[in-house]
Amino acid sequence: MTGWILRNCVRLALLIIVAVVSVAVMGCSGGDGGGDGGGTTNDTSRTIGAVGSNGGTIEVTDPNSPIKGARVIVPQGAVASGETVTITIAYEDHLPGAVTAETVSASKTIVLTKDGGSSFQKPVDVTIPYTDTEMESGDIPTVFYWDPSYNQYMAVAVKSIDTVNKTITFRTSHFSKFVALSIRGLTSSLPKVDTGFRPGIDSFSHPNFGSYLQDAEHTGYCLGMADYAEWYYVFKKSSEGKLYKQYNDGDEEYWADDVTVRELIIRAHLKWSEILAGVSSDITISDAQTGCALITAMKITGHPQTLTMKIGKVGHGVTVYKYDSEKFYIYDNNFPETEVTVDWSLTDGFSNYSEAAQYKNLGKITDFAFDALSWAEPTTFEELHNHAKKGWSTSKFKTISVTSPSIDVTNSTTVTSTSNVTITGNVDGVTGTGAYIVYSVNAAKKNGLSGELVPVGADGSFSFTIPSLPSSSNTVMMMATKDSDDYRRTVPNGYAGFKKITINVAAPSFYTLSGIVTYGTRPMQGMEVQLAGEECLGPSDWNPIATDTTSADGRYTFTNLEQGKYCMRILPSGPYHSHLYHGVNLYRDTVWPMYVEKDITVLSPADGATITEARPQFCWQGLPEADSYVLHLIYWATTPQNIYENITGTCYTVNQDLQDGWYSWEVVAYQSGSTIDPIIAQSHTFFFTHGFPPEIAMAPTQGPPGTTFTEWGTGFPPNTTATLYFRKPDGSMYDPQTVAIDAGGHFEIQYTAPMDKPSGTYTWWAVSAGGLKSNEVSYVIQ
Structure with a gap:
């Protein structure tokens, strides 16, 4: 690949109102530093030199040194202003840790040290000589450093490999012992490798998102998320369990209220961006070398690795955890639970990114590069993890305060009416225009952080009114944002802060529960409705406390009911019946419509069957009073359902191939006339497979x-x-x-x-x- 600058990080924001995929990217500024080293001392065992804040180069020039040509290029700004550090380049003949029999040492162990600690403020470029004496034709070396805190080899981001002069250049922000290693015969027989990492288990449950802290038009925190997930899997999973939902707040199944995770994600990113600010990601190894480096790194360390790519004009970072049959398996943090793949071979390089369609508005996916987790020491993530477990003492985001109604220490309040509830408050630190509150009430999990949009005043104040509270206990989520389109995004682009409160409704003593029983659109008179004073969604232990018979307009009424949970059912009457048990959470006067039906006997496919016919025939027992039918076919993973209308017979063959998975189906019968009464069949499920075994x-x-x-x-x-x-x-x-x-x-x-x-x-x-x-x-x- 040719050199390119990783300035941004792709983040998908899924919109609910319109079918558009919006992207957000993370800014990483570019630039280079320079300068000269001073006072360099060379001998066969070590080379010593000093550099200041302007940077410089320390190089081994002794012709008798076995590491002649090794050099460290320190960019401007890597050393603090006004300081000078002494750098030593030395070597050892032995490896810092054991390796497998198939692993070849391709260089001396290069020992890099500096006074004043091991880390720089920016990464430095290091070039070391390597030998291919024990490598087979086509094999490439990959650089690793020995982490003394964990006693493990860690992969390093290789920038370039000069196969003519036998040197390899890599980038690191800290010094240690470095060595070039290779897998003997790798390119002649590419091995399968699986680190065991899996999305939905070892990934964040929170998707990549954007915030006001990024000035770029598109924001996101992909590399911080990818690198942290890799670190946690290697060093924390065995003792503290999976990363997925590890730091969740509130509802465990709902990422929208996970403030701690968002703080962790942005801090991991900020660590990355602080170190790499002004650094060009000019990685120039080929697609073939990149793939081999990924396989080598996973094989030697057993760890997942970081892969960067260019999507149109922006960059993205993902986690690679497996290679098998010319495919790399990937955790893409825009899709936390999805197994993403990309094809790769020595001859054709990278192609067919499985989620490419989701990024089509940005452009073609190109310029894959092995980035590794070498920009920071693992102990950096250890600090972030410890803070996340204890809770952050301060926030990187804005604070949302509610001034009315009065909120207690549990962020709860009680109101006396469900209608026109007004919330007022402030977003601390927000001045001027262009800030918003997005709020939701008892939001569905699939809707993420989307909701209603409210502008924030120039002084940071806001106010909105909820027309009607739907429950006796209501969760109101408020998100501050700098992006006016975030109200329709499940994942925000300009996230600036979050607040969740609970609004309880103080109820009167007694309530009325009423409704109309219908068959289709026709009210049903004489139907017996039973009420049980318990939460019950089935016939077991049924104990009715009241009964009412529907009037001529189909109405039933129960009065003088206390707040609580009730259950209702309709008793059969002639051919009419209902299979449903209705659970009602009563906290105000409530109207609850119900209906009765006639069964259509479903014949085939049978309930629970497995079929292999791609276009199956559906059959049912007809009703004499019906003159047409509608077939509803629902695939488990998609909405809306497929609807086949105006069927005049009692069998129907679908006109398109099914995909593998579970389906449910039902039939609705219709009668012609002034009104249409639907007659509904019981739903059956079946499983379709093309026959591919697991x-x-x-x-x-x-x-x-x-x-x-x-x-x-x-x-x-x-x-x-x-x-x-x-x-x-x-x-x-x-x-x-x-x-x-x-x-x-x-x-x-x-x-x-x-x-x-x-x-x-x-x-x-x-x-x-x-x-x-x-x-x-x-x-x-x-």
């Missing part, structure tokens, strides 16, 4: 008793279960095990072999809920 894998594949194995699988029907079967070395079987399949169609479990487990080869496989068997995987107990 896949399973595990790591490691051998070990002594006491070894912990991680087993996972993909390609299962989402939100179902799978059955695992285990065969012993003698051919007998263990009892089957049932595991839950998540919304992404995969599972992951861990198994620790008992200390008395006999040695031998064990084999296991999985069978999906639809009856498809996976591949078989074997492991060895030594």
